[in-house]
Amino acid sequence: MKLRGFTLVELMVAVAIISIVASIAIPQYSNYVRRSDRADAIVPMARIMEAQERYYADNVTYATDLKDLGYSTTTLTTEQERYVISAQACGSAPLTQCVELVATAQDTQALDGNLIMDSRGKKERKLGGSTYKWN
Template structure:
């Protein structure tokens, strides 16, 4: 009898099928994990902007909707986050004047848009607005 070395074609095909099944489960999960992790590109600057808004309020008795008043570089009315995944704008909270509340909206750009937009305000609102319009607490 001859000793055979190596793998048969059937064994290789079974192995490839198992790897394909595992990859089809793992890749979408990793993509969602990656999107959630990239939110920090907006969360950290938004918190810093809210802190700067409080300092601005202490000096002026009002918040500002112009982020350049806080020393940020603004292009087209929005501040672009360091990695470019979000554009942050400031506006009034609903119908309240800027002397009461300011709301920051971080609009996702490019592939990050699948994750949704972040909304923070000085009343401690911290939500993720999904593409269907629903909001999820952070």
């Protein structure tokens, strides 16, 4: 009578192969999810910037308080609560020339950095001391 089955060595080889594949795939998947979750901030930032341009057309200045644009709070927490969006003057430029929207990443999304959009068309992602383009 011949017994059929897997040996311990065969099982250990299979476990090792699965472990190697998982150690590569899981971090890549996590990065992909974080990148795709940027849409949670990009869409509302575009809407806020449109409201800023309408506000500028009427008042010849931009607003740092989102309440001035019709929102219920001074900052906006995105729908999935991955970002908090606020408005501020661009660097050394006055509000009559430029406004900058900053989406501050929350919780695990913080590993992807903060998103910045300004009225001059700049779109950046800041992570630590480094600055990257949106992609």
